[in-house]
Amino acid sequence: YGEYDYIDPDAPSTTSLIYRLLCAWDKSAIDEDIAENLYAGLATDTGFFKYSNTTAETFELAKELVELGAKPNWTYVNFAERESINKIRLISKVLETLTLHEDGLVAGITIFDRFFKETGCEYADSEGLVNYPRSLEGVEVAYAIIEKPEEKVWKVSLRSKGKVDVAKIAEELGGGGHKYASGCKIKANSYEEAMDLLLKAIKRGLEREGLIKYAVGQKA
Template identity: 75%
Template sequence: MKIETIPLVDLLKEEKGSILIASHESPDADTLGSALALYIFLKKKGKNVKVGCKDKVPHFLDFLPNAEEVIRLPTNEVFDLGIVVDASGFYRVGTEVKAIRRVRIDHHIGGEFYGEFDYIDHSAPSTASLVYNLLKYWDKDSIDAEIAQCLYAGLATDTGFFRYSNTTAEVFEMAKELVQLGADPHRTFVMFSERESLNKMKLISKVLDTLVCYEDGLIAGITIFDRFFKETGTEYSDSEGLVNYPRSIEGVEVAFALIEKPEEGVFKVSLRSKGKVDVAKIAERLGGGGHKYASGCKIKTSDYQHALDMLLSAIKEELYSALSS
């Protein structure tokens, strides 16, 4: 990814006021790793900066450097500059953000645009890779081991620990550089993937009982009802990654997880593709978005069957459109 100029760097260099870096709700490693990396870097540059999220830092990300400094949003403070990372817009923060100017750093297709300082590249493997480019362009010597660790976590997880189709030679080169700067690949994998609780294992057991295949096995999905969290003593964040179970079935082209969120009156949807179907188009049909291989949306209904019917209808339309072409 050749970088000739990043206008956002000039904006940040000149910013004298308060800055908020916001992750999207239900944070993953790319949004939180990117936010924390930029936060640590800007602090080193003497900026008045905070990092925030609507939700508390989930267990699988609490190892990220400075994670304990993430503030809960909303806050009454009005920031001079708000930066949302790894999100198609500030609406993905899930709560109000008070900022005079707004900027977006992201690798999703489409979404909201706030002006010339937005740093968006949908060809990038992760938002962490964009933040890395931004920091290198500004001052590579200021990228320390903590910043590298945050960025590596975002890059590694958004490429499926270097297994997904967005894993390129450039990705490996970037990972190499981050490791040389102090990132720890083994610790990242262990802390992210091998610290599951017994309660989460019980949750997975319940969820797998809901697994159903449709359309002769081309579609597979699971449902995570709110009662499952209560019955197993788990939290919403424990549903992270469960969509990969139906995705792993041979012959499946589109996998989904339908997650009940009664406090919002919605069912949240996570979508995954093996490659032939662009699940971002499915999510867009339902008011969401994301990437070709991983996307999501929310269906505004408390009726499970209605949510499932809407989801399956959108999946089938895109599935057969893709297969026919």
């Protein structure tokens, strides 16, 4: 953090904060390129306006950015419809690891380091893959756990459909974020140990919201 922090946990995207600041300073400085970049951030952070962080403010901001020159179709095509064949192969491998927990309330994928080598993909290609388990009917919490051998950690992305605050789950594991999207890094001696820590934290998150209950004497 810097000397001054501008934080709004209810904002749909960081780009909305940037837009507010630009408008306060000089709205006329927002040219077509700036509008396009702000729109791209807003669209991707809200899952192209389908996530639960999409609000009336989101659409009002999108409207203003389009009026300033942003092109919705160009943004969607260039951000959502440009997958490489290697990325599709990576997705295929990752989906084979898809696992359900807690009677389908939790779903997750594992991305082992070897998957990148086998498909010729980069780590950046794993961005957004957590949305596959998130899309399953009945799932409230989704995770993607990614092997990072060079750091000796497992990187975790968490997503919620709204009933569970995944920021609290991530914070328990040393990370952070916001209610709908958060992340953390887990130091563990094995994949099994990392998964045990992750799933126990997720179960505690479900329990906090009353979505599951443990038997007497049982601990998450």
